[in-house]
Amino acid sequence: MTVTSYRQALHDALRAELLRDESVLLLGEEIGVFEGSYKITAGLLTEFGPNRVRDTPICEEGFVGAAIGAAMLGMRPVVEIMTINFSLLAIDQIVNHAAKMHAMFGGQVSVPLVIRTPGGGGQQLAATHSQNLEVWYAHVPGMKVVAPATPSDAKALLTAAIRDDDPVLFLENLALYNTKGDVPDGEQVGQIGTAAIVKAGSDLTVISYSRCTVIAMEVANQLQHDGVSVEVVDLRSLRPLDRETICASVRKTSRAVVLEDDWLTYGVGAEIAATIQEGAFDYLDAPVRRVAAAEIPLPYAKPLELAALPAAADLSKVIGEILDATRFNR
């Protein structure tokens, strides 16, 4: 076990898979000579050469399309898209090709493609570079969408994504790259589609993913001191969605909040809330609540950006409201 950053964990997983499997190759803008905008691919061009670590033109549709073709022919390409916002330029390739090939070709081909891309706001990158579009891809059958919150999961799930035979959108987050945590040494292959109970509790369930799981943990630890036992479910995977873990938790706590970085309407929280009322209806003592970003294009100005993004205080407030509504004695 080593304390490692999220960034380093991703790097380690990429390098290990490049070493293990010759069909793995990396493509993306500035990932080679410049070593990646976030330095995830640092040193890999030098170690593996330009055939395995390939700088691409600034043309998302082109290099994602090329990666899909390579994947159909047996390679395991890992594409880095600089932010999820730029994936919109490749969305036809992703949604209409990568996600559809296996079904439309009657199972004759698979597309073992990984698209690594960071999402989210908070970096003063303004409205067009701060979005949480993972839910767009999580909506599409044929895709997998993975969103680790911890360095350990980042390593294990990236390894699993590379070895998975379906296209995987692998969501990272700028705010998470420098976070640190224990990461088991050696090969770790995660299981895509399983949520993790990152903190066990008995009074209320917070369901979250990616950056927001970190916020949920912060709030849960605060509330522990006030005598409130919050369980935190980290989804880790938006598609497939681990509905059973979510519902089992709510059946235990009877109160639920979803904390999400995306916009509220039609967001991840809506899907989770529907899942809970289908799977744990008779166990709910209060309506499922959602805490999400303000429904505006994210402002550039720092105070406005901070005000628009969901924060620990917003989650605490809603948890307090649910506890009051169910006469929880604190």
Place this chain on the structure above:
Amino acid sequence: MTDVLMPRLSDTMTEGILLQWLKHEGDAVQRGDVLAEIETDKATMELEAYDDGVLTRIIAAEGSSVPIGQPIAVIGDDEAGEHGGQASDTPITLTPSVSGAAPTATAEARAAQAPSTATPHGQATAQASAQPGPLRTSPLARALAREHGLDIAGIVGTGPGGRVVRADVDAAIAARSLTTPGPMTVAASPAPPYDARTQEDRQIPLTSIRRITAQRLTDSAAAPHFYLTAVVDAEPLLALRTQLNDQLPEPASKISVTDLLVRACAVALQAHPQVNSSWAGDHLIQHARINIGVAVALDAGLIVPVVRDADRKRISAIAVEAHALAQRARAGTLTPDEFTGGTFTISNLGMFGVDHFTAIINPPEAAILAVGAARQEPVVRDGRLAAGTTMKVTLSIDHRVLDGATAAAFLQDLVGMLERPLRILV
């Protein structure tokens, strides 16, 4: 603008059922106009307006049950007054993100909005508690109540808008387990208890009379009862009744056995004021007035209209009054002062052929007289067997108020009066 509140229409009333609105939203109302009909625990009453104005808003829906003091409608000065009332009464619980972003609004205008936290519709804030409307329950509370065989409608909700939440059901379960130790052993048994309920069963909602009757009589079970039964030679009483009725100018007010009993009890109570008493927790109340209640059975439950000052009224006046009270009781139009303030109660089931029964005391009164049917029986008169007509009367007494000898002396006097009934008339 004035809130119309659920009035307190009887001593025992805690809530009223809004039966029917006789005015509608937008109607002009004048002081004294009947706004609505309200069913209390005992009777159906008319609610009059205290102010002139316009009925701008109806808050309590027909059929809803509203605690006393809660607003049921708003009377405004004019139509314009309505808007303020509605706005203030509807808590804004939705953040802008849910109320929908207006497409024309600029980003700057809304940039400072806080992160979205959706509050579902129906999640009223705490100050809106006990609003009338549908029964609010959380799914968990419903499941728990079902599991424990509790009627969730009987549990008071303390969540938003009066929602019954788990804490409320837990409290109800705890309260029940204090009174009935049984369920613990049932729960330990793996075999499910036999459930007599079937699809064909009907659930009959409690009328407010039924509910209050149940509550009062359950209260009465706390009183330590004892019972004294006497056999009355009823021939003189029946003969007097026949004689009176034959000579009455107005057949409309025919005198019944019950009427004679009311008067007889009143006269006997005059002589035995200890029996005309009530239990008041830390003291006794010996009533100066003698008000005799007569139990009347209704489909909806039991009601006890009261003949006031029965010791000071002539038998014919008692007969007219008791007849009118019984009729109004059946019509559900008794006013509260007609069924409250009793100091002694008579329950006569003789007309159903009941030979003998014991009645449950109508708290806080000290005693109740249960009267059976007058029937022909073999009797011993002057040492010889003969055919006679007898009637059994049973006095139920609250032992906290009265002892056996005191009650027996009263009963002896009463029986003596019934057997020599001319005393009833003077």
